[in-house]
Amino acid sequence: MQTKFSVEIGKLKLNNPVLAASGTFGYAEEFKDFMDLRKLGAIVTKTLTLKPRQGNPAPRTCETPAGLLNSIGLENPGLEIFIRDKLPFLKKIGIPIIMSIASEEESSEFLELVSRINMIKEVAAVELNISCPNVRGRSNLISQDAEATYKIVQEVRKITGKVLITKLSPNVTSIGVIAEAAEKAGSDAVALINTLGGMSIDVEQRKPKVAAGIAGLSGPAIRPVAIRMVWEVFNRVKIPIIGMGGIMDVSSALEFIIAGATAVSIGTANFINPKISAEIVSGLKEYLTRNKIADIQDLTGSLKICSQR
Amino acid sequence: MKNFQLQAKILAQTRIKDNYWRCELSAPQIAKNALAGQFINIRVNDGLDPLLRRPLSIHGAGGSKIKIFYKVVGKATEILAQKKVGATLDILGPLGSGFTYSQPAARSPQPILVAGGMGVAPLIFLAEKLRGAKTIVLIGAKTKDQLLCAREFKKSGCAVKIATDDGSSGFKGRVSDLLKNLLSAPGPRPQPIYACGPKPMLRAVTDIANARGIPAQLSLEEHMSCGIGACLGCVVRTKDGLKRVCKEGPVFLAKDLTW
Numbered sequence: 001m002q003t004k005f006s007v008e009i010g011k012l013k014l015n016n017p018v019l020a021a022s023g024t025f026g027y028a029e030e031f032k033d034f035m036d037l038r039k040l041g042a043i044v045t046k047t048l049t050l051k052p053r054q055g056n057p058a059p060r061t062c063e064t065p066a067g068l069l070n071s072i073g074l075e076n077p078g079l080e081i082f083i084r085d086k087l088p089f090l091k092k093i094g095i096p097i098i099m100s101i102a103s104e105e106e107s108s109e110f111l112e113l114v115s116r117i118n119m120i121k122e123v124a125a126v127e128l129n130i131s132c133p134n135v136r137g138r139s140n141l142i143s144q145d146a147e148a149t150y151k152i153v154q155e156v157r158k159i160t161g162k163v164l165i166t167k168l169s170p171n172v173t174s175i176g177v178i179a180e181a182a183e184k185a186g187s188d189a190v191a192l193i194n195t196l197g198g199m200s201i202d203v204e205q206r207k208p209k210v211a212a213g214i215a216g217l218s219g220p221a222i223r224p225v226a227i228r229m230v231w232e233v234f235n236r237v238k239i240p241i242i243g244m245g246g247i248m249d250v251s252s253a254l255e256f257i258i259a260g261a262t263a264v265s266i267g268t269a270n271f272i273n274p275k276i277s278a279e280i281v282s283g284l285k286e287y288l289t290r291n292k293i294a295d296i297q298d299l300t301g302s303l304k305i306c307s308q309r
Numbered sequence: 310m311k312n313f314q315l316q317a318k319i320l321a322q323t324r325i326k327d328n329y330w331r332c333e334l335s336a337p338q339i340a341k342n343a344l345a346g347q348f349i350n351i352r353v354n355d356g357l358d359p360l361l362r363r364p365l366s367i368h369g370a371g372g373s374k375i376k377i378f379y380k381v382v383g384k385a386t387e388i389l390a391q392k393k394v395g396a397t398l399d400i401l402g403p404l405g406s407g408f409t410y411s412q413p414a415a416r417s418p419q420p421i422l423v424a425g426g427m428g429v430a431p432l433i434f435l436a437e438k439l440r441g442a443k444t445i446v447l448i449g450a451k452t453k454d455q456l457l458c459a460r461e462f463k464k465s466g467c468a469v470k471i472a473t474d475d476g477s478s479g480f481k482g483r484v485s486d487l488l489k490n491l492l493s494a495p496g497p498r499p500q501p502i503y504a505c506g507p508k509p510m511l512r513a514v515t516d517i518a519n520a521r522g523i524p525a526q527l528s529l530e531e532h533m534s535c536g537i538g539a540c541l542g543c544v545v546r547t548k549d550g551l552k553r554v555c556k557e558g559p560v561f562l563a564k565d566l567t568w
Contacts, residue, residue: 075541
């Protein structure tokens, strides 16, 4: 039996549904010694802004029970240097590159970034990071407001033919409402979840363990929350979902797909086992064969709900 | 330099004293390529607690073996200390930049190694590489009982000087003050300085070295989430902006740090 393992995110076809999540895979070069990068479905870059960003003061990360708190603060070299120093390596890999972008101030930055990215033919898709919790001076994230989400996605949609992915925050009352706004505005897909707001305290010093105070929690600790949110969003929108949040192995990747994700992103697990994404790719294939599933897309949202008695 | 992910078998696991352990691992690719000052990132078990790897300096390398030297300070190191000979550890390495030193070592001027507490771990490997260079090692500890690796440094042909906070052995006071005294002595000035230890000690060494214009290489310690340059968690301020301790470091030139 020939198993179909490719998936579509809008018009973007991926050889397999496993992505490296933004901010956990650098610009891919960091992982080249540990795995064959071509095994990935796609790579999502560390979030880029127009200008270089220094990010937040150290300490920037701390381990929590089955989780990781981080507040890097979107440190990145800026678009110019990314194009000069990081893009050439990414291009050579030969798999789709998804550029994650964020704006520091106004939506005009998103528009300028996207108009520049439009000219880079090797970039297959743009991920709008409107959900980073670690940017100072912003009390609300765009993705915490359905109207603001609609507005920015619509503005970007107007100026780009690239596949558009909107990355959503779990720090909301109803993620389904925000996902609907992104869909209505023309997003090709939604990616969820970004990190969950969290905090950890050094009781001797009475200081936060991460210098910025509030940070973003990732890792297996947030997985059940993420799966629940994928399920909620799956029931609200028709566009594909890229699911993530604490995927550590094949079984947790499958949970996301069964809950409604078309593709999955591997994040924190890359830090623990740098070749984990390649292992998950082979594990998913093995699962399909073992269960005689002809097409991985048949698995998406295939959750069997217990009928009420 | 190429990095490797290996399942390294534990060949020896010895308690040195109290909470201090030395462990020998079979890791041929790492042993062959390791530079003094580099580190490995260890996954102590397959579970979710601890979740992340733990970085430890390479304490020695030869043939197909590497050594690590560690202190049990928390859950991960506790698990590590319970591992028996024959067990395997998932390790990444050799990571980061190493110390820079002239080869053959005998040609270099007289190097000074400054080790505070667990700072001895990477400096033992360096002392071995510097064999023949009339190296001076300054070891600092709170008390005589907490002194580490003096014998090993002597075995590598180093002249060892000791500083303890309570004066129970050697110079009474900080190891950085001992360094200051040594550099103020008449005669040709030994250099360069290589240091590893707690942050306050490294800051003091930085000030001493920079004030005298002596080149100094410092090995920094920082919490790391990935150890391979991806997460940007372990940054330090330098003249050229933030640098990753795991990638551009852990060894930095004192004159470049602005911390």
